[in-house]
Amino acid sequence: MKNLLTLLLPIFLFFACDEIPPNVGMGTTGPEPEPNEVVQKVLIEEFTGVRCVNCPAGSEAIEQLISIHGDRLFAVSIHAGQFSFPYNESKYDFKVEDGVSLLSFLGEPQGFPTAVVSRRVFDGKTDMQLSKSEWAGFIDQELAKEATVKIDLAGEINDGRVLSATATVDFLSPPSNADPKITLIITESNIKDYQETPEGKMADYKHKHVLRDVITPFDGESISFTSGESSVKEFTYNIPDEWNTAELLLIAVIHNSGTDKEILQVEALDF
Amino acid sequence: MNYSNINTPISFFFFLLLSFSFISNGNAQDEARFSGSLATNANFFIRDTLIGASNTPQYDHQLFGGEAWLELNYSYKGFDVGARFDMFNNSNLINPQGSYSDQGIGRWFIHKKVHDLGITVGYIYDQIGSGIIYRAYEERPLALDNALLGAQLTYDLGENWKVKGFAGKQKNRFEVYQSVIKGFSVDGFHSFGEEGNVTIAPGAGVVGRTLDDNSMNLVVSELRTYPKDEIFVPVYNTYAFSVFNNLSAGRFNWYVEGAYKSEDIFRNQNGDRFLEDDGTVIYSSLSYAHKGLGITLEAKRTENFEFRTRPQEELNRGIVNFLPAMTRVNTFRLLARYNSATQFLGEVGYQADVRYKFTKKLSANVNYARITDLNDTPLYQELFTEITYKKPREWQLIAGVQLQDYNQEVYEFKPGVPLVSTLTPYAEFLYKLSRKKALRFEFQYMNVNASDLGGELVKHDYGDWAFGLVEFTMAPHWTFTLSDMYNVGPGKLSPTDSSGEKASIHFPRLDVFYTYKSNRFSLSYVKQVEGVVCSGGICRLEPAFSGVRMSVTSTF
Numbered sequence: 059m060k061n062l063l064t065l066l067l068p069i070f071l072f073f074a075c076d077e078i079p080p081n082v083g084m085g086t087t088g089p090e091p092e093p094n095e096v097v098q099k100v101l102i103e104e105f106t107g108v109r110c111v112n113c114p115a116g117s118e119a120i121e122q123l124i125s126i127h128g129d130r131l132f133a134v135s136i137h138a139g140q141f142s143f144p145y146n147e148s149k150y151d152f153k154v155e156d157g158v159s160l161l162s163f164l165g166e167p168q169g170f171p172t173a174v175v176s177r178r179v180f181d182g183k184t185d186m187q188l189s190k191s192e193w194a195g196f197i198d199q200e201l202a203k204e205a206t207v208k209i210d211l212a213g214e215i216n217d218g219r220v221l222s223a224t225a226t227v228d229f230l231s232p233p234s235n236a237d238p239k240i241t242l243i244i245t246e247s248n249i250k251d252y253q254e255t256p257e258g259k260m261a262d263y264k265h266k267h268v269l270r271d272v273i274t275p276f277d278g279e280s281i282s283f284t285s286g287e288s289s290v291k292e293f294t295y296n297i298p299d300e301w302n303t304a305e306l307l308l309i310a311v312i313h314n315s316g317t318d319k320e321i322l323q324v325e326a327l328d329f
Numbered sequence: 330m331n332y333s334n335i336n337t338p339i340s341f342f343f344f345l346l347l348s349f350s351f352i353s354n355g356n357a358q359d360e361a362r363f364s365g366s367l368a369t370n371a372n373f374f375i376r377d378t379l380i381g382a383s384n385t386p387q388y389d390h391q392l393f394g395g396e397a398w399l400e401l402n403y404s405y406k407g408f409d410v411g412a413r414f415d416m417f418n419n420s421n422l423i424n425p426q427g428s429y430s431d432q433g434i435g436r437w438f439i440h441k442k443v444h445d446l447g448i449t450v451g452y453i454y455d456q457i458g459s460g461i462i463y464r465a466y467e468e469r470p471l472a473l474d475n476a477l478l479g480a481q482l483t484y485d486l487g488e489n490w491k492v493k494g495f496a497g498k499q500k501n502r503f504e505v506y507q508s509v510i511k512g513f514s515v516d517g518f519h520s521f522g523e524e525g526n527v528t529i530a531p532g533a534g535v536v537g538r539t540l541d542d543n544s545m546n547l548v549v550s551e552l553r554t555y556p557k558d559e560i561f562v563p564v565y566n567t568y569a570f571s572v573f574n575n576l577s578a579g580r581f582n583w584y585v586e587g588a589y590k591s592e593d594i595f596r597n598q599n600g601d602r603f604l605e606d607d608g609t610v611i612y613s614s615l616s617y618a619h620k621g622l623g624i625t626l627e628a629k630r631t632e633n634f635e636f637r638t639r640p641q642e643e644l645n646r647g648i649v650n651f652l653p654a655m656t657r658v659n660t661f662r663l664l665a666r667y668n669s670a671t672q673f674l675g676e677v678g679y680q681a682d683v684r685y686k687f688t689k690k691l692s693a694n695v696n697y698a699r700i701t702d703l704n705d706t707p708l709y710q711e712l713f714t715e716i717t718y719k720k721p722r723e724w725q726l727i728a729g730v731q732l733q734d735y736n737q738e739v740y741e742f743k744p745g746v747p748l749v750s751t752l753t754p755y756a757e758f759l760y761k762l763s764r765k766k767a768l769r770f771e772f773q774y775m776n777v778n779a780s781d782l783g784g785e786l787v788k789h790d791y792g793d794w795a796f797g798l799v800e801f802t803m804a805p806h807w808t809f810t811l812s813d814m815y816n817v818g819p820g821k822l823s824p825t826d827s828s829g830e831k832a833s834i835h836f837p838r839l840d841v842f843y844t845y846k847s848n849r850f851s852l853s854y855v856k857q858v859e860g861v862v863c864s865g866g867i868c869r870l871e872p873a874f875s876g877v878r879m880s881v882t883s884t885f
Contacts, residue, residue, distance in 0.1 A: 079562045080545055082552045122554055168426065181543075182501075182641070184427060191601055192641070194554045195547030 096230065098205040100127075100197050101311055101324040103134045104173040104267075105161055105187075107141025108148060111254045116171025116190050117266060123197060130201055132309050132326045134245055135267045136160055141170055145259070148252045152265065156272040163277055164319070176200045177319040186319075206230050207312045207323035215306075215329050219297040223327070225310045227281060227289045235314035238322065239278030242293055243309040244270045246301055270301060278315060303329050361405040366884040368469065369397035372421075373877040379824055380834060381859055382875035386428040387421055394419040394428070398435065398469065409440040415503075422472045423502070425872045433503045436476060447483035452476035452500060455493075457514045457534035460651035461588045461610050462569040462636070465499070470862060471869045473645050476500045477510060489518040499638045499647065506638035506647055507541035530575040536636075538649060540565045540594075544639040548594060548603060561605040567593040569636060569650070571610075585613040594640040595633070598674060603640060608633030612653060621686030628679050629655055632703060635673035645867060654866030655680050656698040656711060659731070662814060663753055663773040663796045664713075667735040671866035675703035692717045694729075702739075707748070710734040728756040737790060741861065741870065746821070749789045750778040765805075771798035771812070777820060791858065792820025792831075808842040814858065834858075848883040 104120060106113040120133045137152035138161040144151045164174050167187035174186045175196045188196060208230060213223030225240060245267045253263035273295050281289050297303060307328050313321040372394045374387045387394045395418045402411035415435030423429045438451030454476055456464040467474045479497015486492060496511035514534030521527040540548075540563075548563050573586035590608040597604050609632050616625040631652060638647040652671045655678030659665040669678075678700040686692040696713040715729035735749040755773040762768055775794040779786045798812035816823055819831035826832040840853040857874040 077565055079564065080549050082549050082560055082562065119554065126553065184424060184429075191551060191596075191603075192547075195550040195641075198550035199546065 096205040096208045097130060098201055098203050099130045099132065099324045100176055100200045101132050101134065101309065101321055102173050102175050102193060102197065103136060103160070103164065103177070104171065105139055105167060106135050106171060107137055107139055108144055108152065108252055109254050110141035110170045111256055113141070113171045114253060114255045114263070116173070119171075119190050119193060120173075121266070123194060127197070127201065129326075131197060132307070132324050133267045134243055134269050134309065135265070136269045139167070139170070141254075145252050147261075150249065150251050152249075152251075152268050154269060154271060156276040157269045159276040160269075160272075176321040177313060178321075205323060206233075209310050209312060209323050209325035211308065211310045211325045211327045213293075213308060213327055213329075215297060215303050219299070219303070221293075221295045221297055221308070223293045223295075223308055223310075225291045225293070225325075227291070227312055229283050229289075232285065233283055233314075233322070235316065235318060237315045238281055238283065239313055239315045240274060240281045240291055241276070241278040241311045241313065242273040243311065244273065244295070245307045245309065246270050247305045247307070248302075249305075267307070270306075271295075278311075278313060280315075281312065361403065363401070363403050364885060365399065365401040366882070367397070367399050368882045369395065369880060371395040371879040372874075373879075375876040377856065377873070377875035379826060379832060380836070380856065380875060381824065381873040382856075385421065385426055385872075387419055388875075391419045391428060394421055396420050396422055396469075400436075407442055410438065412437040421872075422469075425870065431503055435474070435503070436500075445485040447481075447485075449481040449483075450479070452478050453481050453495065453497070455481065455495070456651070457493075457512065457536065458532055458571050458573040458586050458588075459584070459612065459653050461586055461612065461634075461653075462534055462571045462590070462650055463512055463514075463536045464649075464651035466651070468864050468867065471645060471864055471867055473648075473867065474500060474502075475648060478505050479510075491516050499649065501638075501647070507543060508638045509539045509541075510536065510638070510649060512536035527578045528576075530577075531573070533570070533572045535568060535570045536649065537566060537568045538636070538638065540567075540639060544641060547641060551603060555602070559602065561603075563594050563603075563605065564592050567591055567636070580617055580619045582616045582618075583613070584615075585611075587611045588634070590634060590636060593633075593636065595635040595637070595674075596640065596643075600643070604633075606633045608635075610634050610652060621692070623682075623684040625682040626680070627653075627655060629653065629676070630678075631671075631673065631676045633674060645869060648867075652866065654863075655700055656709065656866075657682065657696050657713060659713070661755055661757070661771065661773055661796075662798075662812070663775045663794055664731050664755060666775070666794070666860055667709075667733055667737075667749065667751065668740075668861055668863040668868060669698075669700050669709035669735075669866065670740050670861070670863060670868035672700075672702065672708065672739070676708070677701050677703065690719050690721070706736070706739075707734060708736045708739055723761055725759040726756070727758075728754075730754045740868075747780055747789055748778075752776045765803060767802045767804075769798075769800040769802070771800075772796065774817075777818075779820075782821070788818055788820030790820050791816055791823045793818030806843055806845060808840075808844075810838070810840040810842075813837045816858070847885065849881070851878075851880050853878045 102120060104116060106116065124131050124133060136157040138157040142153050164177060165185045165187055171190050172187045173193055175188060175193060177186060179186055180196055208228040210226040213221060215221045247266040249265045249268055250262040251265060253260050273293050281291065283289065307326050309324060309326045311321055312323045313319060374392055376383050376388045382388060397416040398413060400413040412434055413436040416432040417429050419428045419430055421428065436452040438449060438453065440449045454465050454467060465475050465477045477495060477497040478500055479495060481495035483491060483493045492515045494513045498505040499510060512535060514532060516532040518530045545563060545565060552560050567590060569588060569590040571586055571588035576583045588610045592605055592607050594603050594605050612629040614627045636649045638649060654671055656669045680698040682696045684694045694715040698711045700709040701707050712732045715727060717727045719725045731753045733751045737743055737746045737749050753773055753775040758770045760768045773796040777788050777790060777792050779788040795815045795817045798810065800808065800810040802808045814836040816834050819833055823831050836856045836858050838853060838855050840851060843850045854877050855874055859873040860871055861868050862871045
């Protein structure tokens, strides 16, 4: 019995040790970047629908994450899947063919709201689709990565509503993927239309980051890599009359292709 | 074939195996013993869109899925070594909606007892007390295998006391979770009185879990998105303590265990927020047995006792402990349709079981269980009655009634669905045709309650069921079973057929079993409705299955 107590005593003393907790500070991740440093930016592709009652909570979470990360995080809301069919009273149908193709391309989700971060299958996950509570952590993880690609995006929309854009891509190190690609996405924000919410159907819900079109093929266009040289891609696109050019965002995504679809870098341009 | 998952220790294991086969000298006491077991399932998927057996890779194009576990053990001169080869081919066991393929060494271990010191390294299965603070075990139908990859030392203090210490990381399929788990326990035994008819078996244990940096970073990232009043300071280390005792005195047996867990991070009931709090469990079981009477009373109260390797894990993944189930295990098909899954966040449960043997031929069993959450919301209630009448060597009749209340909203994550109440009379008749041939019949009818839905009375869940089974046994080898589960009165969640009406679907099943010595083969044609499969209160949502199932188990 005495031996037993001597054995147990150090165990109890051990629990008197304190741990230093992590810092749950508010604000953006990490120190301010150097002036010429290439900063890693992240794309979150959310799948949503006007009939999806829980999706406004997902959109709200994305707005909050954008307010934390500023211009290092870009979002696309893709209306596809079982909840995306418009109501009879809906003004618009936000479903586009490229969006439906992207849902199938990135993987069917288990439930909504759901989003894909950097088109990665993270450790411990079996597919790309992530539930709302997981987005913050994985976005932070991606933002902490060292950038391997630099994108310079320039463009304008002329009076004839023709968008011309130039993407200058520099691979800071040779790409490991055999066929890196570029995808160019146009989104429009603040479109007022019907949306199902937990409080009922809302007639003038402000839809943000709605995927309007993918200028390149939905799964990207091959981009060449030559050591020491930039790859330059030029695009033109006719903006339809119904779109509000002031709310458009052009997003350039450089990503891998094949079984690994990981996004390497993102850049965006507004007008 | 992908070999990258086979751990390097396997080469060490084979080296040991080879070295033992050379030094074995034929002495009876030192004889080497080689044993093992095989379990394998093969599923052939046949699409059936009406019952929901479709839209997964297996039903769409893979058409076949299977699992296999081959265990080999070797004992020699006090050394025990073992390894288990696990294989999953297009398996839907781990994720019912997906397809998982991988194979490799699922377990290896080396064990040696040196005088009073026991040493084990490798993948270790063990528990402390009844498992409330720590249980590493395997439950294949639930795809649960949370063995600890690490080292364990046990030391015998005299004849009656034993201390145990272990440390390691929990297995996560063919990898490990990065958080570190360590524990210590002491178990004892003491008998009082001259005849030693009063005994106690006390014990205590402590388990600590240290969160890894990566998981903590994900927690911190998520916390930064919370409103200021919901942000907490997360802790890396969580400690769970428990004290337990089993008292046996004459006709009574009393087991009690109390556990406390320090602050830990876990998901709220909705699964959309992290919370941090400490937790408690108190569990007790009292039983009395004398002549033909057996009475068992059990009670348990759980609060915030979710204990995982990391708070991001969901369902049955990354669980460190095991809380005893508070309800009986039902074996008849319809009686086992609704089960109470153990609620780790908050639960109060009671169970009373009385058995009485009137005569050699007649016996009865009554069981009552009630489970509520900490706010007294009813989760589960069951009244089970059974009467058994035997005519020895001729026939046996078992009959009874079961009443249940089942909170489908909480147990099956189906928000808004009403409470399911069932009344199920049942009967089983076993008739011995000859010394080697027997015929068994089963019949059950489940009545489910209904509620007003838009002016129409609609039955809850799938509504009423009828079940019938005929089984013919030809000892010692063959058993043939034919059964049908019929959705005689479809309910709210029953599928609708092409005409838009609720369909009354049959779910037939044909099984053939062949047993030879320690080998068992089975071949079944199955149509199974979606439901929940539980083992010891740990449950898994099982989707509908349609196809042919083959399984083989063997021990050698």
